[in-house]
Amino acid sequence: MRVLLIEDDRETAGHIVHALENQGHNVEQAHDGVEGLARARAGEHSALIVDRMLPGLDGLSLVKQLRAEGRQTPVLFLTTMSGLDDRVAGLEGGADDYLVKPFAFSELLARVNAITRRRSEAGEPTRLRAADLEMDLIRRTASRGGRNIELQPQEFRLLEYLLRNAGRVVTRTMLLENVWDLHFDPRTNIVETHLSRLRSKVDRGFGAELIHTVRGSGYVLRAD
Amino acid sequence: MRIRFLHTEAFRLSAIYAGIFALSVLVLGSVVFVMTDRAFRDQVVEFSRADIAAMRNGYAAQGIAEAQEVLEQIMSAPGASDFFLLQKDGKRVAGNLPPMAPRSGIVSLPGTGPDHDILGAGDFLAPGLYVYAGSDLQRVHAAEREILQTLAWLFALAMLLAIGGGTLVSRSFLQRSDAMARACRAIMDGDLKARIPVRGAHDELDRLAGTINEMLDRIAALMENVRQVTNDIAHDLRTPVSHLRQRLERAREESHEAKDYAEALTAAIEKTDEILQLFASLLRIAQIEGGARRADFTQIALGPLVTHVRDVFGAVAEAGGHHLELKLKTEVSIRGDRALIIQLLSNLIENAILHTPEGTRITLLLSRTEDRAVITVNDDGPGVPREEHAKLFQRLYRREASRSRPGYGLGLALVAAIAELHNADIALRDDGAPGLGITLSFPVTLPSPQAAD
Numbered sequence: 238m239r240v241l242l243i244e245d246d247r248e249t250a251g252h253i254v255h256a257l258e259n260q261g262h263n264v265e266q267a268h269d270g271v272e273g274l275a276r277a278r279a280g281e282h283s284a285l286i287v288d289r290m291l292p293g294l295d296g297l298s299l300v301k302q303l304r305a306e307g308r309q310t311p312v313l314f315l316t317t318m319s320g321l322d323d324r325v326a327g328l329e330g331g332a333d334d335y336l337v338k339p340f341a342f343s344e345l346l347a348r349v350n351a352i353t354r355r356r357s358e359a360g361e362p363t364r365l366r367a368a369d370l371e372m373d374l375i376r377r378t379a380s381r382g383g384r385n386i387e388l389q390p391q392e393f394r395l396l397e398y399l400l401r402n403a404g405r406v407v408t409r410t411m412l413l414e415n416v417w418d419l420h421f422d423p424r425t426n427i428v429e430t431h432l433s434r435l436r437s438k439v440d441r442g443f444g445a446e447l448i449h450t451v452r453g454s455g456y457v458l459r460a461d
Numbered sequence: 462m463r464i465r466f467l468h469t470e471a472f473r474l475s476a477i478y479a480g481i482f483a484l485s486v487l488v489l490g491s492v493v494f495v496m497t498d499r500a501f502r503d504q505v506v507e508f509s510r511a512d513i514a515a516m517r518n519g520y521a522a523q524g525i526a527e528a529q530e531v532l533e534q535i536m537s538a539p540g541a542s543d544f545f546l547l548q549k550d551g552k553r554v555a556g557n558l559p560p561m562a563p564r565s566g567i568v569s570l571p572g573t574g575p576d577h578d579i580l581g582a583g584d585f586l587a588p589g590l591y592v593y594a595g596s597d598l599q600r601v602h603a604a605e606r607e608i609l610q611t612l613a614w615l616f617a618l619a620m621l622l623a624i625g626g627g628t629l630v631s632r633s634f635l636q637r638s639d640a641m642a643r644a645c646r647a648i649m650d651g652d653l654k655a656r657i658p659v660r661g662a663h664d665e666l667d668r669l670a671g672t673i674n675e676m677l678d679r680i681a682a683l684m685e686n687v688r689q690v691t692n693d694i695a696h697d698l699r700t701p702v703s704h705l706r707q708r709l710e711r712a713r714e715e716s717h718e719a720k721d722y723a724e725a726l727t728a729a730i731e732k733t734d735e736i737l738q739l740f741a742s743l744l745r746i747a748q749i750e751g752g753a754r755r756a757d758f759t760q761i762a763l764g765p766l767v768t769h770v771r772d773v774f775g776a777v778a779e780a781g782g783h784h785l786e787l788k789l790k791t792e793v794s795i796r797g798d799r800a801l802i803i804q805l806l807s808n809l810i811e812n813a814i815l816h817t818p819e820g821t822r823i824t825l826l827l828s829r830t831e832d833r834a835v836i837t838v839n840d841d842g843p844g845v846p847r848e849e850h851a852k853l854f855q856r857l858y859r860r861e862a863s864r865s866r867p868g869y870g871l872g873l874a875l876v877a878a879i880a881e882l883h884n885a886d887i888a889l890r891d892d893g894a895p896g897l898g899i900t901l902s903f904p905v906t907l908p909s910p911q912a913a914d
Contacts, residue, residue, distance in 0.1 A: 325757060339737060391772045417773045420800045422738055424811050424872075425777045434776055 238283040238353065239263045243273030243299070244315070245291050249338075253286065256342040257349070270294025277303055282310050284353050286345075287332070289316045289323055297323075297330045304331035311352040313345075324420065343454035347406045354405060365400040368460030370439065370447055372400055381443050391417070392435050399448065399458040408455035432456060470634070475627020482623050483616065490612040497608055501601040502580060505542075506567055509581040512542050512594040520586045528586060529555040535594075544570075544579055546593040556593075563591035570595060576602055637666050641673070653681055683751060690747040697743075698736060705732045742871045749801065749878040760906065761799050763834055764792040767827050770806045774814070782819030785810065790828040795903040797883045805879040808872045809838040809899055817842030821896075833886075833902040841896040850889045 240262050244250040247268065254264045265280065267273035270291035277285055277299075285303075287296040294302075300312050314332035316323035327335045333352040336345060365372040369382040372393075379386045379396060388396065395416045399407065409428045413419040417427065432448065440446045449457050512535050519531035525547075532545050532555050545556035553560045561570075563583060570579040581595020640658050647655040656677060657670040712725030771787040778785035806825070813823045817840050826837040845853060854877040876899075880887050883903055890898025 337741075341734075389772070391776070418769065418800075418803060419773070419807065421804050421807070423807060425774070425781075425814055427773060427777050430777045430780045 238349075239265065239281065240284050240286060240349065241265045241267065241273070241276055241280065241282045242286045243267045243270070243277075243291065243296070244286070244288045245269055246288075249288075252342070253345065256345065260346055262349075270296065270299050274299050274302060277308070277310065278306070284349050285310050285312045286349065287312055287314055289314065289327070297326060300327070300332050301330045313348055313352055315340075341408075343406070344408050344410060347408045347411060347455060350405045351402060351407070351411065354402065365397065365403075367400055367403045367447060367458060368445070369443075370400070370460075372397060379439075381439060386438050388435075388438065391431060392438065395431055395435055396439065399456065403458045403460075406451050406454050406457045411455070470631075472627055472631035475623060475630055479620060479623030479627060482619055486612075486616050486619050490616065494605065494608060494612070498601075498605060501604065505580050505596045505598070505601065506582055508542050508596065509594040512545070513582060513584050513592055516547070516592050516594075517584070517586055520590070525549070525554065525586075525590065528590075528592070532556060532592075542581060542594040542596045544581065544593075544595045544597070546591075548591050550589045558593065558595075561593070563593075568593065568595070572597060634666070641670060648677065653684070686747060686750050690743055693743055694740065698740065701732065701736045701739065705729060705736065708732065739871070742875065746871065746875050746878045749875070749882050755882065757798055758796045759799065760794050761797050761802060762792065762794050763802075763827055763836065764789055766799070766802060767806065767825055767836065770803060770810065771825055774807065774810045778810070778814050778823060781814055783814055783817065784820075784822045785814075786822065786824045788824060788826040790826065793827070793829045793834040793905055795834050795883070796906045797903070798879075801879045801882070805876050805901070806836065806838070808876050812872055813838060813840045813842070813897070817896075829905065830902070832905055834905050835900060835902045837890075837898060837900045839890065839896065839898040841894075844895055844897045845889075847891065850891075853889070854887065 238261075240257055242250060242253055242257070242264055244253065244266075245268050250266055250268070254266065257264045265276060265282070267276045271293040273287065273291065274294060285300075287300055289296045291299070296314065300314065303310070303312075312332045314323070314327035314335040315338055316327065316335055317338050324335050324337075334348050336348055363373070363375050365374065370379070371381070372379045374397065377393060379388050379393065395412070398412065398416050410422075412428050413423070416431075419427070436446075436448050440448055445461060447458050447460060449459060451457055515535060516528045516531050520528035529547060532547050535542075536545055536557070544558050546553060546558040546561065547555040548560045548563070551560055558570075563585065565584050566582065568581060568583045570581070572578040577597050577599050579595040580598050581593060583591060583593040585591055637660070644655050644657040656674045659667050659670045659674070661667065708725065709729055712722065712729070716722045716725055767789070768787060771785060775785045810823065810825065813821070817823075821840050821842040824837070824839040826835075826839065828835045828837075854873045877887060880901055885901045885903040888900045888902075890896075890900065892898075
């Protein structure tokens with residue numbers, strides 16, 4: 238995957254490049270907004286990683302400019318933790334996801350994977366499937382191996398999110414934000430509790446486990 | 462000062478008023494003058510016609526001799542016209558004017574001098590028999606000069622008043638704006654408590670001073686907030702950062718195998734995350750207290766929101782042996798920041814879960830009064846002694862009992878900041894029943910047509 242990283246802090250950029258290249262991605266770099274915009278226009282990228290604060294042209298304007306030109310390359314927006322309003326501004330400006338600095342690299346990788354997937358999906362599916370697990374998003378039912386699974390609304394949303402990202406690692410933070418609408422780090426183990434409940438319904442008694450814990454990163458729903 | 466007040470708005474205004482005033486006095490004066498002049502002249506002509514009529518009557522009764530008789534009588538009587546002429550075929554029969562070319566109607570004559578022109582009327586008593594009566598206009602001119610003079614004085618007086626008043630007004634305006642400037646300068650020089658004097662006149666300058674003072678209070682509060690956060694960060698990041706350093710140092714001294722290093726690094730990363738989290742929380746509180754987010758407020762239906770929060774935390778509460786119960790007594794909307802309200806409720810519920818023993822019942826209640834939406838988080842756990850209630854919402858306050866647990870005492874400070882941002886009041890239950898009860902009452906926004914969009 239070819240990723241364009243637009244980040245002015247060279248040390249941060251170096252770490253990000255290293256992490257992405259370790260995952261086999263091909264990374265192109267720009268260190269200010271103007272250069273970043275030019276490179277984004279010139280090349281074909283699978284994803285852009287754009288810092289909020291950039292010399293020359295700030296990240297938000299850069300993304301808005303690209304979107305105004307009709308370029309749909311997925312964008313991950315990097316914000317500082319003091320920028321409380323940047324999340325909304327970034328998403329409204331056309332970014333696909335945002336990440337607050339400082340972040341764990343596993344988080345960054347998971348998010349880049351997620352946004353590139355989102356764009357490649359054509360239309361909204363009405364049914365999701367992995368191995369013998371099936372979800373009907375219209376009738377709001379789930380079944381595994383033909384056996385119906387009763388899910389609470391929260392459990393349904395969690396399973397739906399895991400299935401949509403089947404085969405890709407989703408982090409705790411991604412789950413908190415996308416499944417429960419929590420944009421902060423809770424002190425109780427919400428993620429673990431909900432996942433263990435879901436596992437007991439989806440995985441217990443069906444032989445092969447579908448929901449796996451990825452140590453230090455998050456979770457993945459994968460049919461082995 | 463003498464030059465400066467010429468540049469004040471008050472002076473400009475009073476100059477404009479003085480100009481308008483002068484113009485209206487001028488127009489009014491001219492109208493008065495023209496009307497008076499006409500009235501004087503009409504009266505003179507009226508007298509002349511009356512005299513001529515008397516002579517005509519005399520002539521009609523007994524001929525030219527009687528007309529001459531009447532003329533002479535009138536001439537010697539007081540209050541009549543000054544000049545007369547009775548001429549027959551171009552020759553004077555009687556009167557004190559030389560013969561002239563006879564014209565009937567109103568006739569002006571040059572008189573004896575520039576100020577002594579004559580106005581009167583002439584008529585024919587019979588063909589060839591012409592009579593004229595007229596008066597010296599000198600008295601009229603004198604009266605008119607008097608009027609003009611009075612008007613001029615009035616004008617001068619009006620101008621004097623306007624200019625004098627304007628100067629006084631602008632001087633007082635200057636004094637007050639100078640006082641404002643002095644107060645601002647004092648603040649710039651470091652006296653942050655200085656405020657602009659308010660006269661108590663409730664005029665626009667007082668309102669301006671009041672608004673500026675409110676702004677200064679707000680800025681002072683924000684600065685105090687920044688100072689507080691800086692202090693908090695300085696003090697409270699020291700401890701975890703030195704812990705981190707000690708751990709790393711120990712790992713360097715004591716680790717022998719790769720496994721030891723890996724463990725030490727994992728622990729160090731966790732500790733770093735904790736520090737960053739604390740840092741982020743402090744900044745977040747400061748930012749919310751700054752109030753910058755009100756612009757993003759939207760209409761929030763609280764029923765679905767509290768239901769969502771219950772659904773998210775219900776499982777966690779149950780897993781810890783607590784009961785989380787939801788009571789929806791009403792549906793009500795407020796204006797606010799959805800993410801922050803969720804964080805506020807999450808904080809209260811997490812507190813209840815983390816600080817009470819198993820078996821505790823936690824109730825999340827939504828109700829409303831006339832103009833407030835009320836959310837209550839109640840538990841029947843051990844509660845908090847009343848004397849500690851006030852301290853609970855302070856930043857970094859931690860109760861003795863909870864010091865052994867992880868956390869930095871920011872949860873309720875954040876709750877307080879979010880509540881403040883939404884103009885919500887916080888109250889702690891004080892009815893002696895066991896447990897802690899925290900009530901938040903938000904101002905209700907009536908669903909207006911715009912809000913429904």
